Amino acid sequence: MLEVMIDNKDGNVWDISDLVSSFQWKTGRIGKASSAELQFVKGGIYENKSFRYSNGDILRVKKDGFGVFYGYIFSIDTGKDEQVKITAYDQLRYLMSNDTYVFKNVTATQVIQRIAGDFGLKVGALADTGHKIPSMIEDSKKLMDIVCKALDLTLIATTRNYVFYDDFGALRLRNINEMAVEFVVGDGSLLYDYEFKRSIDSDTHNRVKLVRDNKESGKRDVYIAQDSANIARWGRLQLYETVDEKANAAQINEMLNNLLKLKNREQKSLRLSAIGDIRVRAGCYVPVIIQEISINQYFLIDECTHTIEGADHTMALELKVI
Amino acid sequence: MLEVLKQIATNTQEAGSPVAVMFGTVTKVSPIEVLVDQRLSLSNDGVSDPSLQTLILTEKVRSLAVNDSVVLLRVQGGQQFVVIDKVV
Numbered sequence: 001m002l003e004v005m006i007d008n009k010d011g012n013v014w015d016i017s018d019l020v021s022s023f024q025w026k027t028g029r030i031g032k033a034s035s036a037e038l039q040f041v042k043g044g045i046y047e048n049k050s051f052r053y054s055n056g057d058i059l060r061v062k063k064d065g066f067g068v069f070y071g072y073i074f075s076i077d078t079g080k081d082e083q084v085k086i087t088a089y090d091q092l093r094y095l096m097s098n099d100t101y102v103f104k105n106v107t108a109t110q111v112i113q114r115i116a117g118d119f120g121l122k123v124g125a126l127a128d129t130g131h132k133i134p135s136m137i138e139d140s141k142k143l144m145d146i147v148c149k150a151l152d153l154t155l156i157a158t159t160r161n162y163v164f165y166d167d168f169g170a171l172r173l174r175n176i177n178e179m180a181v182e183f184v185v186g187d188g189s190l191l192y193d194y195e196f197k198r199s200i201d202s203d204t205h206n207r208v209k210l211v212r213d214n215k216e217s218g219k220r221d222v223y224i225a226q227d228s229a230n231i232a233r234w235g236r237l238q239l240y241e242t243v244d245e246k247a248n249a250a251q252i253n254e255m256l257n258n259l260l261k262l263k264n265r266e267q268k269s270l271r272l273s274a275i276g277d278i279r280v281r282a283g284c285y286v287p288v289i290i291q292e293i294s295i296n297q298y299f300l301i302d303e304c305t306h307t308i309e310g311a312d313h314t315m316a317l318e319l320k321v322i
Numbered sequence: 323m324l325e326v327l328k329q330i331a332t333n334t335q336e337a338g339s340p341v342a343v344m345f346g347t348v349t350k351v352s353p354i355e356v357l358v359d360q361r362l363s364l365s366n367d368g369v370s371d372p373s374l375q376t377l378i379l380t381e382k383v384r385s386l387a388v389n390d391s392v393v394l395l396r397v398q399g400g401q402q403f404v405v406i407d408k409v410v
Contacts, residue, residue, distance in 0.1 A: 100361045135376055137401050139339065139362050 002308055003037065006073075007058035014051055016040055023061065025069055025306040027282040029163060029320075031148045033092035034281070036061060036069045041082045058087040063278045063308070070169035090166035091121050095143040103136040108150035109173060111136075112164065113144050116171055124170030131158045163283030176300065179284045185274050185317070186289030186296075193273040196293050198266045205239035205263040206230040208256055212243045223249075225256040227264050239263055268321040270299065276313035278308050288319070345409065348390045354379070356392060356405065364394075364403055378404045388409025 002023060019040040027034040036059060053076065061069040071090035078084045095115070103111060108129040117122045133156045137147045147164060155161050161176045185191050207226035214221050226236075239259065243252055272288070279284065282304045289296045297322045303318040346356040346364070355365040356377060366377040383392065383405050391409040396402075 102363055104367070134374075135367065135401065136377060137362070137364070139396075139400055140359075141337070141339075145337065 001064060001195070003062040004040075004059040005055050005058075007060065008052055008054070009057060012050070012052075014048075014053075019044070022309040024308075025061070027165070027304045029282040029300070029302050031144050032282075033089040034071070034166060035071065035090075035248070036071060036088045038088070039084045040084055040086075042078065042084045043082050053084075053086065059086070068278055068306075069169035071166070076271070087317065091171060092144065092164075094119055094121060095147065096142045098142055100140055101136070101138045101146060103133065103138075103150075105132050105134060106136075107132055108147070108154045108162065111150040112147055112171065112173060114165060114235075115147065119143070124172045126171070126173040127162060127175055129154045129158075129160065129162060129173070131160075133157075138298055145270045160182075165281070165283060176285060179278060180298065181277075181284050181286050183277065184287045184289055185272060186287075189292055190274040190276065190277065190287075191272060191290070194290060195271040196290075196295075197269045199268075200234055200237065200266055203263065203267055204265065205233075205236045205237045205260075206232040206234060207236055208259045209238055209240045210243050210252055210256055210259075211240075212247065212252065213245055215245065223252050223256050223261045227260065230264055231237050252295055270319040270321055272293075272317040272319065274315055274317065276308070278306065278313075280304055280306075280315060280317070286319075330362060339396065339398065341398050342396045344394045344396060344402060344403070346392050346394050348386050348388055348392060351386060351388060356394065356403075358394065358403075376402060378402060380404065382407050 002013070002017055002020065003015045004020050004023070006016060008014070011138045020038060021041065022039045024037040025034065028041055035314070039058070053073065055073050055076065057073045059069065059071055069088070069090065071088040072093070073086055073088045074089045074093065101115070108131070109126050112126060129151075133150060133153050136146070136150065136153075138149075151162050151164060163171055163176055164171070164173050165181060166172070203236065207224065210223040212221045212223075243255065245253070251255065270288075280301065282301050284301050284304075286301055287296050287298050289301075299319040299321065301317050302320045307314050325365055330395050338401055345360040349355045349357045349363070350365075351364045354377060354382045355363060359362050364377045366379070370377050372378055386392065386408065393406045395406055396406065
């Protein structure tokens with residue numbers, strides 16, 4: 001059962017669960033507020049005269065008692081007929097404005113706490129990222145970009161990946177290792193369609209060429225790594241890059257190998273359409289089993305869209321394939 | 323539409339923090355601290371390696387006093403600032 005409430009912030013809370021014809025909830029893993037789109041019917045015979053909905057009102061959605069969405073109305077679309085469409089975003093929407101910050105020796109967690117404090121956002125449980133970022137000077141930058149950058153720097157330094165999101169009205173930061181869901185999506189379980197794309201069209205290279213201008217000898221040093229077997233298969237797809245003069249041969253060779261390892265493969269993307277389970281959101285780890293394309297592993301969800309129309313609940317998942 | 327595109331392009335540019343000339347006021351010496359536009363407080367972290375410093379001083383500005391106005395150059399990326407000279 002979907003429970004939809006609109007809080008006018010003036011003491012009135014309206015339960016519009018029975019009016020809602022469709023509900024869509026979108027979550028993204030990085031730097032995005034989750035959004036809820038709601039369609040309902042206005043002007044019913046029994047509609048209370050004082051029933052109102054305005055921008056800024058709180059929209060709260062629960063499903064079977066599970067808190068799904070808690071956010072604020074940002075746009076209202078309506079016309080002559082009785083359909084009304086409301087779009088709401090969670091607290092993260094308020095991180096889309098710019099400000100200036102100078103951080104020294106702080107963790108990503110502290111960055112979030114500081115910004116949330118300054119902008120009056122409600123904070124829930126934040127994981128301690130542990131890694132101290134030496135310095136971050138952000139001059140008139142988007143707050144969301146500042147947070148994402150702090151998390152990026154943490155990821156690069158510690159290889160720990162965190163997901164920052166709004167959990168039913170409170171900001172949360174969680175390590176992705178804790179975000180595994182306890183059910184499988186795949187053959188015979190929830191899945192009803194998938195789109196699997198394998199491509200060498202973009203960002204696939206089987207030959208890497210790095211050059212460095214050598215001031216001392218006045219020449220260009222060239223470093224090449226390639227996979228001949230793959231070149232025979234796909235033709236030669238070269239990646240050409242200039243490297244920093246200061247890098248030494250060992251560093252360049254390491255970079256060369258890393259790049260080849262990373263790029264010398266098909267780029268894969270996987271989209272699933274499945275029966276909905278409201279506990280799934282972007283940032284979750286979900287086990288996927290699809291025999292036809294021999295997939296049996298955990299995937300990180302990049303984007304997740306839940307659609308509820310009447311009794312039908314489906315979800316579309318965009319997965320990150322590494 | 324054109325205006326929107328221009329706005330997006332400008333924002334994209336700005337997000338990369340391109341090189342820019344800025345003015346600031348010295349608020350503290352040793353370690354030196356410069357306030358830019360009353361919002362951005364920059365300080366030399368006392369690190370000796372210039373590639374790690376936030377505020378990079380040049381020979382010309384060795385002796386700065388509190389309330390001196392200075393010209394700064396923001397290094398691409400916006401993580402470092404070079405104090406070029408004193409404004410008189």
